[in-house]
Amino acid sequence: MVNTSKFLFSFSIIGFGLALGYLLQVLVRNEKIRLPIALDELRKLLQKVALLFFMPITFVGAIWIVDAGNATIAALPFLGVFALLVGGVFALAAVRVLGLPSKQTGALFACGSFTNIGSIGALICFVFLGEKGFGLVPIYKLFEEAAYYGIGFPIAKFYSSEGRGREQTLQHLRGLARDPFIIVALSSIALGGVLNMSGVERPEFYSTVNLIFIPLGTIILLTSIGLAMQLKRLGNYLRECISVSLIKFVLVPLAISTTALMVGLGKVEAGLPLKVVIILSSMPVAFTALVPPSIYDLDLDLANSCWLFTTALLILVLPALLYVVNSF
Numbered sequence: 001m002v003n004t005s006k007f008l009f010s011f012s013i014i015g016f017g018l019a020l021g022y023l024l025q026v027l028v029r030n031e032k033i034r035l036p037i038a039l040d041e042l043r044k045l046l047q048k049v050a051l052l053f054f055m056p057i058t059f060v061g062a063i064w065i066v067d068a069g070n071a072t073i074a075a076l077p078f079l080g081v082f083a084l085l086v087g088g089v090f091a092l093a094a095v096r097v098l099g100l101p102s103k104q105t106g107a108l109f110a111c112g113s114f115t116n117i118g119s120i121g122a123l124i125c126f127v128f129l130g131e132k133g134f135g136l137v138p139i140y141k142l143f144e145e146a147a148y149y150g151i152g153f154p155i156a157k158f159y160s161s162e163g164r165g166r167e168q169t170l171q172h173l174r175g176l177a178r179d180p181f182i183i184v185a186l187s188s189i190a191l192g193g194v195l196n197m198s199g200v201e202r203p204e205f206y207s208t209v210n211l212i213f214i215p216l217g218t219i220i221l222l223t224s225i226g227l228a229m230q231l232k233r234l235g236n237y238l239r240e241c242i243s244v245s246l247i248k249f250v251l252v253p254l255a256i257s258t259t260a261l262m263v264g265l266g267k268v269e270a271g272l273p274l275k276v277v278i279i280l281s282s283m284p285v286a287f288t289a290l291v292p293p294s295i296y297d298l299d300l301d302l303a304n305s306c307w308l309f310t311t312a313l314l315i316l317v318l319p320a321l322l323y324v325v326n327s328f
Contacts, residue, residue, distance in 0.1 A: 007318050010127045014120055014314065017219040021226020039227050046224035051181050054217030055118075056188035061206045062135030063192025067269055075263045076273060077142035080117070083256045083281045084147050088113035088155065090251050094243040104240070106159030106298040107289075111244045111306040113152050114289035115252075117141045119225075120311075121283040123218040124318065125276055128325055131210055132269070136276045138189050145182055148288060156292035225287045234305045241309035248310050249282055249317055256281035266328075275325040282321055284310035 024042075027033045035042060066073075091112025095105045115121070118141060126134040195202070234241070257278050260266070265273040285307040293300040 006127050007322055010124055010318055011315060013123060013215050013218055014222060014311075017222025018226040018229065018311070020219075021223040022229045022231075023226075024223075025227050025229070043224045043227040046220050046227075050119075050217045050221040050224070052184050054213050054220065055122075056184050058134070058210050058213045058217060059138045059185070059188040060192040060195070061202065061210050062131045063138065063189060064135075064195045064202045064206070066132055066135040066139075066192075066196060072264045072268050073136070073139065073273055075260070075265065076136060076140045076277070079256055079260055079263075079277055080140040080280070081143045081147045082259065083252055084113050084115065084144070084152065086255050087115065087247055087252045088152065090247040091244065094247065098239055098243065100240075102159045103297065104299045104302050106156040106296065107293045107300070107303040108240055108244065108306070109159070110152060110156050110289040110292045110298075111240075111285045111303055111310075112247045114148065114286040115248070115280075116283045116286040116311075117144060117280050119218050119221045120314070121280045123214065124279050124283075124321070126210075126214045128279065128322060129272065129275055131207065133272055133276050133279075134210070134214065135192070136273055137280065138185065138192075140276060140280050142186075142189065145179070153292055156298065157296045160292075160296035160298055228287075229308070230304050231308065232301070232304075234308060237302050237305040240302055241306050244285060244306045245310050245313055248284055249313065253278060253282040271328055278324060279321055282317060284314060284317075 021043075024033075024035075025039060028035055028039055037045070088109050091109045092105070094112070095108055098108075100108060117137065122134060122137045125137050257274070260274050260277040265271070265277060268274075285303075287307060289307060290300065290303050292298060293303045
């Protein structure tokens with residue numbers, strides 16, 4: 001694909017998935033169509049199909065052909081956590097400048113920290129960098145869930161009306177060991193790693209499988225997000241949206257990419273791991289950022305606005321990312 005085609009393909013996948021989910025939501029809410037199951041049940045079903053079927057298959061196939069011989073790649077999961085922490089710190093600094101109250105502080109922290117790595121980030125790595133780039137995504141996001149529940153959720157709750165209680169956060173952490181999404185994700189990483197080190201050559205048909213499954217899995221996952229998308233009150237949080245956009249698309253990528261250069265990722269596989277870090281550290285607010293405001297009585301409208309605003313800005317960010325990763 002030429003550069004323009006890569007950008008258009010990526011954005012069309014993202015736009016189609018979100019638009020399809022939102023359209024279904026509107027049609028059902030206005031009683032234009034009737035689904036056999038409730039919207040919330042459909043959303044959860046689509047997430048299960050994407051995360052428990054499509055994504056594991058694609059992760060195994062991609063990791064199978066990753067060049068894992070360089071120990072420097074082991075820095076990727078730590079850079080992934082570092083990016084989440086740095087984003088949260090920048091968000092708290094923005095709060096001081098904006099003078100936000102407590103409930104908005106917790107919501108802005110979640111937006112600054114939580115990043116869309118698994119659906120949009122993974123798709124962009126695949127389209128821009130191919131299967132080998134996509135294969136590094138699960139390694140980069142290895143500790144993502146633990147960071148969310150062990151660090152992000154407790155900090156967000158600190159700013160809620162519920163105070164500093166730990167019980168719910170501890171329940172989340174205990175649940176990680178039984179979470180089927182995490183178990184399947186880790187199992188696919190492990191299986192891909194074993195096959196990678198076994199010396200067994202990957203079947204040729206797997207390239208075709210991933211070529212279909214990666215975009216399809218992303219569409220299904222983004223459709224589930226569109227089913228819960230709320231387009232309202234965006235204009236009330238323009239300052240906050242701009243602040244989070246600067247954090248997501250400028251400050252965090254600069255900090256994480258510089259760190260990646262310092263640990264030598266630019267010298268591995270013609271800079272492929274560095275390119276993956278640049279892309280994944282430049283992604284918009286994750287839909288997961290709406291969860292702490294929902295359960296901890298924070299400003300959900302602010303979180304929803306920042307998520308929508310940063311996702312829409314991909315129309316400008318993706319061409320810039322494509323230029324950067326192709327420049328070295």
